[in-house]
Structures are given as C-alpha cells and as structure tokens.
Amino acid sequence: MRTFAVLNTFTAMVNLARKQKYTFDKYAKLTVVSLVIGFLAAFLAVSLKHITEHYEEALFRESQHHSLYLIVFPFFGLSLIYILRQYLFKKKENKGIKEVFESTATGKNLPSYKIPSHFINGLLTVSFGGSTGVEVSTVVSTAAIGSLAQEKEKIFRKYKTELICAGITAGITALFCSPLAGLLFAYEVVSKKANKVFLVTNLLAAAIAFAFILIIKEKPLFAMNITQWNWFATPYFVLLGILCGLNSIYLTRCVMFFKGQFSKISGHYYKILIAAAIISTMLFIFPQLYGDGYHAMKESLLTANTLILTLPHVALFTALLLLKPVITSITLSAGGDGGVFAPSLFIGAFIGLFFASFLNTYFDAGVIPINFMVIGMAAMLSASIHAPFTALFLVCALVNDYTLFAPILVGTLVAKYSAKAIYPYTVYSLAPAKH
Incomplete structure (x- = not known):
C-alpha cells in the first residue's frame, strides 16, 4: 500500500511539473507573440496615419486651387480601389469591422491579404476625398496581424480572439496615443469579455505600442489646453x-x-x-x-x-x-x-x-x-x-x-x-x- 501511495504521489508530482512547464511555455510564447503583434500593429497604424495625412492634405490643398480636382479625385480613388480589389485582392469586398466579428465568432481566420488591402484602400479612400477615416481600416488590418500570428503555432489557436484583440489594441493605442482607449475598444466592441490571457496579451501589446509612439514622439491630434468647466x-x-x-x-x-x-x-x-x-x-x-x-x-x-x-x-x-x-x-x-x-x-x-x-x-x-x-x-x-x-x-x-x-x-x-x-x-x- 505504501508503495502505491509513493507511486501516486510521484505521478502527481510529475503531472504537476508537466502542467507547470506547459503553462510557463504557453505564457512565454504568448508574451513574445504579443510583443511582436503589438509592435507590427503600432508600426502599421502610425504609418497609415501619417501617409494618409500627408496625401490628404496635399490633395485637398490642390483641390482648393483647382476645383476640377474635386470632380476627378473621388472618381479616381473609388475606381482604383475597385481595380485593386478585382485584380489584386481576390475580388473580395472589404466588410469593415464586421470581418473581425465574423472571425472571432467562428473558426474562420482573417486572411493575410486583409493587411495590405485595408491599408491601401483606407489610404486611397481618405486621400482622394472619401468622407470617412482610416480608423476602421487600421482596426481590421491590425486584427489580421493577430489572426495571422495565431495560425503559426498550435498552442495559440484557442486564443485567436485574444491575439486578434492584441493587434487591435496596439493599433488604436498608436493611432490615438492612448493605451486605455485601445484596451477598452478591444474589450467593449470586439471581445466583450476579459480572461487572464486577454489581459496578458493585450496589456503587453498596448505597452509595446505606447513605448513605440513615445520613442518616435507621436503627438495627439488635437492637443490643446482646456482650463476649466462649470x-x-x-x-x-x-x-x-x-x-x-x-x-x-x-x-x-x-x-x-x-x-x-x-x-x-x-x-x-x-x-x-x-x-x-x-x-x-x-x-x-x-x-x-x-x-x-x-x-x-x-x-x-x-x-x-x-x-x-x-x-x-x-x-x-x-x-x-x-x-x-x-x-x-x-x-x-x-x-x-x-x-x-x-x-x-x-x-x-x-x-x-x-x-x-x-x-x-x-x-x-x-x-x-x-x-x-x-x-x-x-x-x-x-x-x-x-x-x-x-x-x-x-x-x-x-x-x-x-x-x-x-x-x-x-x-x-x-x-x-x-x-x-x-x-x-x-x-x-x-x-x-x-x-
């Protein structure tokens, strides 16, 4: 009986050690992938923001000097998006953030072409006068970074929503210089629930994104000094x-x-x-x-x-x-x-x-x-x-x-x-x- 007790204790200790090693390996890998997703998403978001700002400002200025451009720009921008979609992006229309909801609700992954698709189409839409913004384009393309990352390792696949949200968190953090806005958007709009893995992955992604924008000295869009309210x-x-x-x-x-x-x-x-x-x-x-x-x-x-x-x-x-x-x-x-x-x-x-x-x-x-x-x-x-x-x-x-x-x-x-x-x-x- 004592032998069986010793064996059972030993087996339990081995199983516990294995479980602890698995948990350590899992969180070590999640830490690395979250930091990578966070950096790539932040880099993409800041790049899209500044490239769009540059061309939107330049084209808008020209349109104020030459009114004919106001007729040409929207037609050219929408036409170019259509041509790219037909011949480069698999004839698939961009559905916006609903694509993210579909991916998190089902086993369907966001395809990797969604990264350049939303980046380029968002840039073209706003630069040529389309009356919207690049925020949702950023959300979907950064979500696709998270989706692509979870495909690369078996251990990540059951954390698809968390890694997609990590990409979104980093993208919104970089766009608006606010880690809290990124975290809350991922929680309130996309995930609607937070577990330990969500907190680990998204906090790390927000941290690396915020560190990135601090290093490059990214400035708030409407920085002002508000003195009081009554x-x-x-x-x-x-x-x-x-x-x-x-x-x-x-x-x-x-x-x-x-x-x-x-x-x-x-x-x-x-x-x-x-x-x-x-x-x-x-x-x-x-x-x-x-x-x-x-x-x-x-x-x-x-x-x-x-x-x-x-x-x-x-x-x-x-x-x-x-x-x-x-x-x-x-x-x-x-x-x-x-x-x-x-x-x-x-x-x-x-x-x-x-x-x-x-x-x-x-x-x-x-x-x-x-x-x-x-x-x-x-x-x-x-x-x-x-x-x-x-x-x-x-x-x-x-x-x-x-x-x-x-x-x-x-x-x-x-x-x-x-x-x-x-x-x-x-x-x-x-x-x-x-x-």
Missing part, C-alpha cells in the same frame, strides 16, 4: 448627450439605407459613377466634408470660443450635420474603405459647437464652446459604437487633456443609453436592408 453647465451636457444619441441613430440609419440602395445597382462601375458625382457635388459646396474632416475640426477649435452665431453659421452647421452621414454612407456603399469613427468625431464636434454657440448667442448661457466640441466628439462616438469608456479615454487622449473627464463621462453615458433606448443597433450590429 458645474452649472451639467444640464447642457446631458442635452448634448441626447442630441448626439439622436444624431448617431441618423448616422446608422443613413449607412444602412445607402448600402441597401447601392446593393440594388447592377454593375459596380455604375455605383462608382453615381457615388463620385454625389460626393464631388457635396465637396464642391462644402469642402469641410473632404476626407476625415479633421482639417475643418482643427480650424473650428481655434475659433470656437469667439464664435457669434449668425444665419450663415446656422445654415453651414445644419448642412454639415445633415450631409456628413450621407456622404460617409455613399463613400462606404460605393466600395470606399473606412467606418464611422472619424465621421462620429466630426459630427459630434460640430453638434457641440452649434449647440454651445446657440446657447451663448440666444440665451447668454456663458458656456465654453470648445468644451462642448470635445464633449460632443466623445458623446457621438459613444452613441455610434456603444462604447462609452472607449470614447471617454480616446477623446481625452486626442486633446491630451483630462480636465473634462467628468462632463465627458456624463455625455458618453447619456448618448449611448439614449441612442440605445430608441434604436438598439449600431452599424456593426445591423445588416443593410434591401428593399
């Missing part, structure tokens, strides 16, 4: 959140409506011709809608606090808020690459500016318009993707200031839940209708 404005922050919630529903419905309508057009070149004609007309009248629109937001942030609302301003803001969802929807429906990140920030900024200027001009409310622009950005993004904490930390990082943390939190929560109560879908969760 408690008396809290009811206005709540109203702003509700306004952003309502506008997010309009954006979602627009995207789904136009995708449904364009899906009924036979012949992809007819789609491109129709879309390019509409996009060019809108850009000719409202150049603020060109590309991601960050140039218009930066200009408005500089003059926000001195703005006195006049009838031309009312007409301009109303047109921008009505037309931005339309031009974004048409860009995406005709084959452009992108999503609702940049459009949400744009719409939210101008809702905030319009609302604050209206209060100050007609009610002498004494609110600070630039604060409302920042809160509006976060509230609109929160309502559009149903991710309030992602929006909170992302926008604080965008402006490199956490002074407005509390009012932004109010705005993001009110926006999300007011939108969800009326229309419980986002562009990520709703399929386009075909009437």
